Amino acid sequence: MIDFINVYKSYQLQGIRKTILDDLSFxxxxxxxxxxxxxxxxxxxxxxxxxxxxxxPDQGRIRREVRVSxxxxxxxxxxxxxxxLENIRFVARMxxxxxxxxxxxxxxxxxxxxxxxxxxxxxxxxxxxxxxFGVSMAxxxxxxxxxxxxxxxxxxxxxxCRMVFENKLEKSNIIMVSHSARTIKxxxxxxxxxxxxxxxxxxxIDEAIYEHEKNQDN
Amino acid sequence: xxxxxxxxxxxxxxxxxxxxxxxxxxxxLGYLWAILNPAVGVALLTAIFTAVGRVxxxxxxxxxxxxxxLLTFELYKKLSTSLMVAFEANQALMTYPLVxxxxxxxxxxxxxxxxxILVMFLFFGGLIALQLAHxxxxxxxxxxxxxxxxxxxxxxxxxxAVICSVFGTWKQIEGIxxxxxxxxxxxxxxxxxxxxxxxxxxSWNPVLHLVExxxxxYYPNYNSVVLDKPYVLAFTLISLLVGFGSxxxxxxxRAR
Numbered sequence: 001m002i003d004f005i006n007v008y009k010s011y012q013l014q015g016i017r018k019t020i021l022d023d024l025s026f027x028x029x030x031x032x033x034x035x036x037x038x039x040x041x042x043x044x045x046x047x048x049x050x051x052x053x054x055x056x057p058d059q060g061r062i063r064r065e066v067r068v069s070x071x072x073x074x075x076x077x078x079x080x081x082x083x084x085l086e087n088i089r090f091v092a093r094m095x096x097x098x099x100x101x102x103x104x105x106x107x108x109x110x111x112x113x114x115x116x117x118x119x120x121x122x123x124x125x126x127x128x129x130x131x132x133f134g135v136s137m138a139x140x141x142x143x144x145x146x147x148x149x150x151x152x153x154x155x156x157x158x159x160x161c162r163m164v165f166e167n168k169l170e171k172s173n174i175i176m177v178s179h180s181a182r183t184i185k186x187x188x189x190x191x192x193x194x195x196x197x198x199x200x201x202x203x204x205i206d207e208a209i210y211e212h213e214k215n216q217d218n
Numbered sequence: 219x220x221x222x223x224x225x226x227x228x229x230x231x232x233x234x235x236x237x238x239x240x241x242x243x244x245x246x247l248g249y250l251w252a253i254l255n256p257a258v259g260v261a262l263l264t265a266i267f268t269a270v271g272r273v274x275x276x277x278x279x280x281x282x283x284x285x286x287x288l289l290t291f292e293l294y295k296k297l298s299t300s301l302m303v304a305f306e307a308n309q310a311l312m313t314y315p316l317v318x319x320x321x322x323x324x325x326x327x328x329x330x331x332x333x334x335i336l337v338m339f340l341f342f343g344g345l346i347a348l349q350l351a352h353x354x355x356x357x358x359x360x361x362x363x364x365x366x367x368x369x370x371x372x373x374x375x376x377x378x379a380v381i382c383s384v385f386g387t388w389k390q391i392e393g394i395x396x397x398x399x400x401x402x403x404x405x406x407x408x409x410x411x412x413x414x415x416x417x418x419x420x421s422w423n424p425v426l427h428l429v430e431x432x433x434x435x436y437y438p439n440y441n442s443v444v445l446d447k448p449y450v451l452a453f454t455l456i457s458l459l460v461g462f463g464s465x466x467x468x469x470x471x472r473a474r
Binding site: 052053054056058064068069070074076077078079081082086089090091093094095096 | 224225228229231232233235236239240310311312313314315316317469470
């Protein structure tokens with residue numbers, strides 16, 4: 001369960017204060033795949049970071065009683081000086097997963113071959129993304145956070161990502177930010193619109209998309 | 219979901235291993251250097267003082283006298299300076315939902331303490347094997363001195379880290395301010411040979427107390443005139459409270 005209790009979040013940049021969440025109390029529906037919709041700059045990514053715990057609210061509490069991933073495909077936490085293998089092991093240890101099994105899985109999935117023993121600094125951005133995606137898939141999360149990116153690499157690899165990911169969805173749920181109505185319809189069964197610091201929840205994804213598009217027209 | 223403590227323990231464990239790898243580099247040689255570094259410092263001091271014909275300010279062994287002083291001082295110094303940069307060095311890690319800023323601090327402190335315990339073990343062991351030193355007279359006191367030193371280093375280092383996150387120039391200022399500490403911590407002298415006015419000033423320095431604590435534990439008959447355990451314990455406790463308290467206070471304003 002992910003619970004927002006009286007959450008405030010704002011940013012102050014060069015004297016201009018921008019309120020993202022204004023006294024938001026909200027419970028993400030359990031066992032549902034949720035799309036987060038909103039205008040550019042409405043705070044979708046901030047909301048994701050708050051859910052992940054990578055950022056703290058100004059006021060209020062966020063309770064998480066489930067295992068939430070970092071944004072899918074995100075490799076920013078990797079250490080460039082450490083090899084691919086060492087980075088994988090670190091994440092596996094942190095999440096208490098079987099290090100060997102995770103390593104094997106990511107090795108196989110990421111198709112990095114011998115490069116997996118090299119420092120990440122030497123990787124191309126594509127290789128890095130493949131590694132990050134593989135690691136995200138190797139750990140079992142209750143909720144996957146997706147900020148636009150749902151697959152990485154070239155066409156063939158993207159197909160593979162989607163396949164693995166759809167498998168994951170049998171047990172896990174997602175919270176997703178995307179501008180593509182098609183992707184959202186494919187993966188999500190309910191939607192939230194973030195607007196003026198509040199969240200409007202819709203049980204039906206079609207309804208959410210309809211409302212969102214109506215908002216866009218105004 | 220595992221309990222919070224188990225998760226945190228696991229995260230800290232993973233971080234310690236990661237820190238080991240990132241601070242000492244890829245090769246085993248890296249760790250060897252980390253161990254040799256303080257040992258070489260002591261050896262160098264001993265060589266210089268022997269060359270100019272000085273005898274140990276206390277006891278018979280110059281090397282033992284310097285080791286009890288320098289290794290204690292270095293443990294404090296290493297903790298306070300490397301914890302100071304712990305936040306910025308590990309900023310990327312904060313994007314993992316599981317990792318909290320304090321985990322990074324604790325992991326670093328554990329690694330440094332473990333390294334120094336190993337250094338002391340090897341160095342004192344080596345001196346004893348070479349018959350340049352005796353076994354510590356009071357082992358519990360030596361252990362207590364090392365433990366309190368590491369707590370003080372952690373408290374001060376955490377406080378520095380928070381100051382740095384608000385005020386980046388602190389790193390340079392701290393470098394200048396802490397320079398005299400090397401001369402004020404009794405590494406190469408016994409404070410009770412100084413006139414009382416000087417001792418009074420020096421005894422504000424908690425690190426001097428810790429060096430004295432270490433020596434009182436190691437030598438059978440040191441009898442420090444400076445050592446005031448309640449003072450150094452209070453100082454340590456306050457530094458920990460300020461460090462951890464301000465970390466909590468400034469957690470939100472810290473750019474993550």
